[in-house]
Amino acid sequence: MSAKKAPIMIQVPQSGLRSISGSDNDDFFYILAHQVLAALWLENSDSDERTQQGKATLAAMKGMKPRDEHEGMLIGQLIAIHNAAMECHRRAMIGEQPFEARRENLNQANKLSRTHRDVSPTSRALRCGARTRSGKPCQSPAVRGKRRCRMHGGAPGSGAPIGNKNALQHGHYTAEAIARRRQLSALIRMARTTLAEIEERR
Numbered sequence: 001m002s003a004k005k006a007p008i009m010i011q012v013p014q015s016g017l018r019s020i021s022g023s024d025n026d027d028f029f030y031i032l033a034h035q036v037l038a039a040l041w042l043e044n045s046d047s048d049e050r051t052q053q054g055k056a057t058l059a060a061m062k063g064m065k066p067r068d069e070h071e072g073m074l075i076g077q078l079i080a081i082h083n084a085a086m087e088c089h090r091r092a093m094i095g096e097q098p099f100e101a102r103r104e105n106l107n108q109a110n111k112l113s114r115t116h117r118d119v120s121p122t123s124r125a126l127r128c129g130a131r132t133r134s135g136k137p138c139q140s141p142a143v144r145g146k147r148r149c150r151m152h153g154g155a156p157g158s159g160a161p162i163g164n165k166n167a168l169q170h171g172h173y174t175a176e177a178i179a180r181r182r183q184l185s186a187l188i189r190m191a192r193t194t195l196a197e198i199e200e201r202r
């Protein structure tokens with residue numbers, strides 16, 4: 001193995017794996033990180049530059065805050081697509097190349113940019129979907145943890161509170177009532193056992 005092909009060595013603390021990959025699973029992190037690092041363009045980089053590229057890549061993954069494995073994988077692809085697009089742009093700028101070569105590089109870059117947009121966080125976020133005055137569903141991203149955008153009922157503090165009494169009808173099935181009945185039956189069971197024990201002792 002030549003010095004140029006040396007693998008990228010980066011230490012990542014155990015606690016940082018989830019924030020980079022979106023998963024608590026070690027194997028998932030290592031495979032995803034390996035895939036994303038292997039998709040870097042490293043041919044023209046020396047050992048220090050490779051390490052820098054690797055660190056920047058992991059920082060980018062972390063910065064995009066993957067919430068689960070699915071987002072981790074999308075983010076990995078996003079970085080690979082970005083790198084490939086930038087490499088095509090670089091090649092298009094090389095002087096003394098035929099017009100066709102330059103055009104081909106720009107074409108590829110353009111396609112990659114479009115794919116990048118399709119995979120990017122703004123398109124993968126859940127849309128609000130509330131009906132607007134034009135009749136079309138609202139395209140704003142839903143507030144995290146809610147199904148509507150901040151203009152259509154997703155604002156902080158809006159919506160029914162926990163233990164909401166507004167929708168209460170008879171209260172027979174509220175968590176509170178169910179717990180109370182469970183306690184009561186447990187008490188009755190205990191009383192029966194105690195009674196049975198007393199009977200036996202007689």
Ligand SMILES: [Zn+2]
Pocket residue numbers: 128129130138139140148149150151152
């Ligand atoms: Zn909305």
